Amino acid sequence: MSKGNSIRNKNKINRIKFHDILLFVVLLGLTITFIIPVALIYVISLSSNESIRNLGYTLFPSEWSLDGYRYLMGTSEQLINSAFISVFITVAGTILSVIVMGMVAYVIYRKDFKYRVQLSFFIFFTMLFSGGMVPSYIINTRLLHLNDTILILFLPFLCRAWHVIILRTYYTQNIPDSLIEAAKIDGARELELYFKIVFPISLPGIATIALYSVVLLWNEWFTGLLYINNSKLLPLQVLLNSIQSDLDVLSQNPEFATSPDGIEMAMNLPADSARMALAVVIMTPVLFAYPFFQRYFIKGLTIGSVKG
């Protein structure tokens, strides 16, 4: 009897092991497909022009070179400028948005606020309906005159309905009404209550929203593309994009390409490795940082899926 059992158990264990190995191999393969394209960009940025000319894009160039990065150093003025813009709008935008959204989320969390329902709807409705690209463009340029200013690069992103809802849910789950009442009995005024008591307690929730903001603002390229002409105001993402569109202009306009202006533009365009180097500079900060904050991103998702 026991012999039969142990043989059966051995077979069971073997079967389980095969499943596990198969699963591991499949997931490993999948993981590799996530890594390779990104690794490719790093490798191209470190490939020599020779290698790219002869072998094309490969993970194993014939010749490694820092030429791409040297080129970037040569354009350092524009690069530093754009880097400054990107950092500025990311930092300023994150700090401001966290303050703005933290405050309004607190107001709609307060069940005793007289206009709670109306304000919630006011915020929430923006998730259902939007003016659209063209009306937004006309308003931003003709009415608000934000065209070609640094403000347009972060102001529109300061209040995001979805994140306000996440914050409100966070407050509801983590700040008991009794705390508010007790503070009021102790004589705390509303503003004091929020900044001195509620805000410090809600830092984990605030941190989650802050991280979302950082990624959003750092990766934002559309507003710069649409509204910015002044090269001093180009964020990094838009700079990278504009290099490509300059290349497009040259390749699609043969007359322009052979004109003196066109030739000058062509001479100033960076080689493949330099463009990839710029891509590396842009994506590395976020890629290296996000694993450390992963649990915040996950927390934000799980809170967001619970209706507060």
Added chain:
Amino acid sequence: MQFIKEIKKNWELILLALPAIILLILFKYLPMAGIIIAFEDYQYSKGLFLSPWSGLKNFEFLFATNIAWNIIKLTLGYNIVFILLGVILPVALAIAFNELKGTKTSKVFQTISIMPHFLSWVIMSYVGLSLFNNNGFLNTILNLFGADSIDWYSKANYWPWILILTHVWKTIGFNSIIYLASICGIPVEFYEAAKLDGASRWQQIRYIMLPHLKLMMIITTIMALGRIFNSDFGLFYQMPMNQGQLYPVTQTIDVYVFNALRSMRNINMSAAASVFQSVVGFITILIANGIIRKIDSESALF
């Protein structure tokens, strides 16, 4: 009078909410009012309120052309594929992660799987370039095996696959997180009871996990259907690096509106398309939310 009194009583809370209110008015509600531009023959010199009224003419023009139907077809077509894949694949991935023995490996794989989420679309366009260009990685490998290079990058017929693949690559990891979290919340007793009844692992997945996830999958699908007239502008504009010859397979509503806006010649058509998208999108979201409310009122947006 009563209203003013209320404001005075609550002034501190209102003050806290004020910056957000102002920002939303400026950047969300004013553009809503700006919708009238689609009903005007907009002229820059006259501005929003003085341009001549043209009623539905812009929309007539737009739908008289083939373009309108093409961009709508493209947008809807891609979205249907994305919705199907977007609910099946992340769930499959979440289940796979959960089955993996060894939480450390699972965590590493999961962390890597969400990496594409953090790449901007500009960076993604360079990923596409490095893979699919004439001298790109795929062709390098083909050449290694003696095959000819394939012109993936500038031929329109490859791009639907490229775009779908890219979309899945970028979203599968991040979208699986919520399903994985849900799976982890299933009490162990369910599995133990099933095991006692002789259920295999596959059966356990099918009869315990999937029903548990079903609601979330349905909600996600319906919400995505609510946004079926919207496309990911970054995907359709940046990935192809705005190559004109690819427009028949890459120009969704958003890309069309953007291109028409930038060329400035077509601001009326562009406005009509943009407003069409907003209004129809609003209706579909209301319908979607209504359906969700019938299924499970707690999951509805409102």
